[in-house]
Amino acid sequence: MRHTAVMAGSGAIGLLALFVVDLLNLFYISRLGDKGLTAAIGFTGAVGMVQMAVSIGLSIGLGAVVSRLLGAGHDEEAGRIATTSLIGMSAVMFLIGIGTVAFLGPILHGLGAGGATALAAADFIRIVSPCLFVMPLTMGFSALLRAVGDARRSMTITLWGAAVSAILDPVLILGLGTGLHLGLVGAAISTLASRFTVALLGYIGVRRHHLLYRPVAAMAIADLRRVGTVAMPAILTNLATPVGGAFVTHAMARFGLQAVAGQATIDRITPVAFAFIFALTGSVGPIMAQNLGAGMLPRVRETLRASLWQVLGCVLVAWAVLALLQNQLAVWFNATGMAAELLHLFCSFVVASFLWVGALFVANAAFNNLGFPLLSTAFNWGRATLGTIPFVLIGMRYGPAGVLLGQAAGGVVFGTAAVITAFIVTGRLKPGRAGFGAAPTVQAGTAKAAEGMLAEVDGTDRG
Template sequence: MDPIILAVIKKKFKFKDIKEVLQLAFPAMIENILQVLLGIVDTFFISKLGTEAIVGVGATNILMNLYIAFFTAVGVGTTAVVARNIGTKNIKKASHATQQSILMAVGIGFLTGFITLVFARQILEILGLEERVIEYTLPYFLVVAVPSAFLALMLVLSSALRGAGDTRTPMKVTLIVNVINVILDYVLIFGIVDFEGLGILGAGIATTASRLIGVLLILIFLNRKSSLLNISIKFPWTFDKILIKKISLIGYPAALERLVMRVGQLVYSAMIIKIGTDAYAAHNIAGSIESLSYMPGYGFAIAASTLVGQNLGAKRPDRSEYLGLLSNWLGTIFMVCVGIIFFIFARPLGLLFTRDEVVLKQVILVLRIIALVQPFLCITLVITAALQGAGDTRFPMYSTFIGIWGIRVIGVYILGFVFNMGLVGVWIAVASDLILRGVFLMFRYKRGKWKEIDIDINAKN
């Protein structure tokens, strides 16, 4: 067995390797925390406007998550291609790939924006919103979704930087954007001095304006001579059909994976509603608390994706495998610590959200189930990202499809309704999905077929 892989099994990690992973993971973790905090502040401000505002923003977020699935496709493809070329020290190709990804992001962003502009009302009606809520939500939805090219660019540009090994710039930009968004939110929603405020429309304008500022900040950084990815903002740019096809082929399974997951979540969420109001409330509370464990997971996932891609580009496949596994081990340590907190402090955490004993008891049980599967949740996040960084995006898509639809949705029905286990049955099904998916993903990773994937941007396949 290769000595590098043997080192992982024996857990004899070198300090410099741990440091390399942490230098990428920590800024990404902080960025994710900032995004969560922004969501909390946004929700707090919007809640002051009333129930219709909460429903309207929630509906918009559901739809934007569907758009994000397509933007993610470009982002995943960009990270893989940029990282591989950074690994070969071909900065020119990495920069060219970033330029083509920008063109793709703008194209997809304008397409989703145009569809929103033409069919906004019909899209909201599909969600089953009441007419008065649609009228209230429509301006916000248009202001946020029509200029979705800004969101697409933010995601893709950040993906390019991460592929180049720079997770600090996206973190810094996210911090600036979040501060701007909070300030604009308060001023535009509630008003200041003689300005009365615009309510929910103001929240939409604040969101779009902050995204535009974020895009400009990243473009300014990329146009600096000191930037590893030196992207000239001078036009015209030419389309590279071969490269665009390559990025798309790598990325589209990631988009399908995201869509499969989102639709599946909607289906089994509808089932949980039928179990009862208390169960649905407990499910949402537990899910909100569970999201805390995703923060370290996403950070180490980004580190794994970047390091695997770069070392494959440097023709060091064994080191790619080693660093991917190291990222997973470190992520597991962090997430197990979070799991211990969930298990021990389940009741105090639940009390932060509800005083209803019926709901609280269910929250406690669910949090303790979540605590036990943290290592497998880590694998689904980190090893999936490692495979995607190598360009192996189809297997994670297949595993997600089988896991969400073959285990979660069917399991929720069987355990929740047939065996009448309620919300505990639902989360046993979720845990079963995470365990089996984690095992299959790790098996795929250890087999190492992803090392043979050719994503040379000059290749014709």
């Protein structure tokens, strides 16, 4: 419990800083008094979530393989794979960024964006997407730092990135001190500045831990395939959420800009309210992978149980806070009419459904890092399709509120099933056996040494 709390808590501070800045973007845009711009944030978010899902999946593959090798004591091999993977990840995301710009018109049209709202969203995406190759570096360096237990440094570099955005956002979006506001263009410039800052500081931190080794050309394909074995199912898994979210955005667009603006506000509040859960799911994976590599299977199961208890605590606290602040939130984000109705519904009732969503996230982290990534893919896509489309279609008969409730109902069903499966999987684990890569046979001495390393957790020691 202490280990997961330390790793997730420090990670949550960094994530919270980034999510708060994202929320401030919405706040600053809402101050301009243009509902079209507020709705445009919803459309850019739908596109950005797809891009981010690929990057997250790649970093999951990197973190899982490297953590497991470090847990088994194969440091040099882990460093070589890390370097090769970071290069490959950046190349993949660069191509995705260019492809996004090339097909931007059909993408926005498919989401339901049109007129000035589509133009504003396109301006943001055309600036951010060509530099998408930086995103996997920020996530990859952070994953490597967590893999060696340096949660404090991982948090610090994220805070610096958030600080850059916090300073630039009001200047570029609202034109404070300049008299010239750039709107979403300013938000895009601020986003890039933040990502480049995190990437640079992350590189410095990883070098200090000597985690990067010179790649070997002859082994590059094998190294990339090894990470890809985990990353590809993880990408498919993570794509499910934004694809389901895009369907919800499309459904909301049928009810007008206010409905889309309300959904955009909820989408920005959610990660702030549940930053701890997002950080938890990113932190427990390496913990499970290292203990699997060291043959300490009881700790794998205990990590799963501790994580679920922490999800419950986080949801209860967030529910209470949002319920108390719902009226003030509507004022802060200039939410009126349908947008305000959706915000009140979320803060009063729908927020409770994140208990099952968080449980699904934890289960997916277990599947991805213990060698069963296809299970993660199946549950996430099940939630995004069978757990979203029919529920939302039924809910649409009752307006935007029905769409929101339908999306929540599907999460409850698949979150429950995923947790049950996760306990079955962890109960059947055996030392030296997993679903990906070459699992090293665990010797008694290795397990004993690993147990010593894992005994004390202060946020800087490995594991």
